[in-house]
Amino acid sequence: MAQEPEHQHLATTISPLTGERINRFSHLAGSPDDLVQKVKFNRLLQQRTGTCFVRCIGLDYMNAAAMVTYDMDKKLGTDYHRRLIEHVKYMQRNDLAGQGGITDLKGDRSLRPAEQADPDLYLHVVERRSDGIIVRGAKAHQTGSLQCHEAMVSPCRDMRAADRDYAVAFAVPIDTPGLIHIVGRSTLDSRWLDGYDIGNIRCHKYTTMVVYDNVFVPW
Numbered sequence: 086m087a088q089e090p091e092h093q094h095l096a097t098t099i100s101p102l103t104g105e106r107i108n109r110f111s112h113l114a115g116s117p118d119d120l121v122q123k124v125k126f127n128r129l130l131q132q133r134t135g136t137c138f139v140r141c142i143g144l145d146y147m148n149a150a151a152m153v154t155y156d157m158d159k160k161l162g163t164d165y166h167r168r169l170i171e172h173v174k175y176m177q178r179n180d181l182a183g184q185g186g187i188t189d190l191k192g193d194r195s196l197r198p199a200e201q202a203d204p205d206l207y208l209h210v211v212e213r214r215s216d217g218i219i220v221r222g223a224k225a226h227q228t229g230s231l232q233c234h235e236a237m238v239s240p241c242r243d244m245r246a247a248d249r250d251y252a253v254a255f256a257v258p259i260d261t262p263g264l265i266h267i268v269g270r271s272t273l274d275s276r277w278l279d280g281y282d283i284g285n286i287r288c289h290k291y292t293t294m295v296v297y298d299n300v301f302v303p304w
Contacts, residue, residue, distance in 0.1 A: 086133065087180075095126040100177050102170065107177040110140040113151050139229030143183025146237045147173055150254060172256055176235065184233035184259065186224040186295060189241045198244065198251040208238065208297055209250040217303040220253060223296045230266055230293045233259055255302045265296040 087096040087108050100107045101115060114120050123144070130138045151173070154165035176183060189198075192206035201207065208222030224238065237256040244252040257264065268291060 086130070092129065095122060095129060098122070100174075102174050103177055105178070108180050110144045110182065111147070111173065111177045111180070112144075113173060114148055137228060139184070139232050140182050142185035142187075142228060143233065143235070143237060146185035146187070146239065147176075147183060150237070150239065179234075181234040182229075182232065183235045183237045183256070184227060184230050186227060186236050186238035187241050188225045188227075190223055190225055190294075191241075197248055198242075199247045207240075207248075207251045208253065210253050211250075211299065217301055218253070218255075220255075220297050220300050220302055223294055225294050226292045227266075227295045228292050230259065230295050231268070235259060236261070236264065236295065257300065257302055261300055263298040263300040265298055267294045267296065269294070 086092045089096075096109055097106050098109050098112050098119070099105070100112060102113070109123060109126055112119065112123075114123070127138075127141060147169075150169055151166070154163075154169050157163055158166045175181070186208075189207040192201045192203060198207035198209070205222045208220060208224060210218050211221045212219035230236065235256050236259050239254040240252055
């Protein structure tokens with residue numbers, strides 16, 4: 086749809102980061118109108134596809150990460166925001182789709198991440214190196230992971246000092262070594278099989294569990 090002239094006003098916009106026309110799903114919102122146009126585009130896509138169109142979670146992730154890293158850098162003197170912006174530019178120039186990895190497996194929800202009997206129930210850092218980190222764990226309910234180019238990960242809850250290794254956010258290519266996609270049946274499948282979800286009779290939503298088996302994340 087981004088290539089169709091009649092939809093270009095919704096499907097694309099001009100990036101203030103690069104000055105180039107980009108897909109709206111890689112745009113960082115800078116005004117209320119940006120958010121309104123995003124919603125209008127989402128509605129149009131639903132009317133066209135009748136099913137999930139995957140890219141909205143990655144867009145929300147990028148916008149949330151941009152705000153959080155900006156505030157962190159101002160408070161802590163870190164360099165996260167600049168690095169995030171460079172990654173967003175890379176996605177914009179190459180029209181890449183991002184998948185937002187938010188939901189951890191959690192385990193015993195009465196316990197904090199560092200208190201779990203199995204430390205891998207929340208994604209966490211297992212090794213710090215001069216050129217990057219090694220992470221291990223999994224993210225559940227990863228809608229459209231196999232259709233995206235980049236896995237963009239963040240914690241799914243607040244973290245405290247004891248949970249330091251679990252307070253990690255990053256992006257890696259979706260086919261990074263050690264990143265395993267497990268596709269299984271879900272509760273939504275019965276709705277489709279029983280004839281409830283009939284907006285698109287050929288396709289329906291799937292979700293994966295994405296396992297991070299000692300995945301290297303460069304600085």
